[in-house]
Amino acid sequence: MVSLRPMPLPFREIFTRLEARVPMEVWWPGESDFEIMVGAILTQNTAWTNVEYALANLKSENLMDPQALLDCSTEQLVELIRPAGYFNAKAKYLKNLCTWVLANPNAADLPTPELRKSLLSVAGVGPETADDLLLYVYQRPVFIFDTYARRMLEAAGYDVPKSYEGARQALQHHADLAGFDTAQQAKLHGLIVDGGKRARTEGWQDLLAPLP
DNA sequence: AACCAGGAGACAT
C-alpha cells in the first residue's frame, strides 16, 4: 500500500482563502510608476517600513523623477536612501534604472518576454524585481515567485522546482491555467506575502487545509 | 540581542 500525496490545493482555492482572511487593499502603493520602480529597487531584501523613509526623503527633495535622480550626486542619493539599507549598491542600481527608463521610452510596447529581458539587462534588476515591474508598472499578468510563494506552495503540496527560473515558469503556468489576470496577480502576490507573515506565527494548517 | 526583511551581483566550483 503506497500512500499518495494529496492533490495540491488549487490556485483558485488558495487565492479565495487568502482573500477571505487576509485584509488587504492595495499591495503596492505609489503615486506614480516611477515611484513604484524606485520602491522595487529599495525594497530588495528590506522591510517596506524602511523603504517608506527613503521614499519620503526622495520626495522631499523632488527627486521622484528619472532625470532629476540622475542629476543628483551619488553622495546625496546615498544619504537620502540610507534608511533602506544597502545604500551604496542601491544608489547605483537606481541610477542604472533611471538610465534605462530614459533610454527606453517605448518599453511598454514590447511583448512581455522581450520587456523582461530588457529589464534584466539593468544591473540591480534581478528576476524578482523584473517581475515586480512587469506586474505593477507594465500591467503584465505575471506570477511573482519569491521565498514566500515557495514556502506557501510547498506547504500546499506543490512540487516546486529548486531553481528559481524553473519554479517561476512552472508557477506562471499554473497561474495561467487558473486564468489569473493582471489585477488578480497583483493582489495574489500581496496576499501571499501577508499570508506568509501570518503563517510564521499561526502555521499553515488552517489556511491550507485540504478540500473536503 | 539575535534575527530577519516585499534580492541581486560577484566569484568559485
Add this chain to the structure above:
DNA sequence: ATGTCTCATGGT
C-alpha cells in the same frame, strides 16, 4: 548550472 559571500538599516 549550482553554492557561498557580501551588502546595511530598522523593527521585534
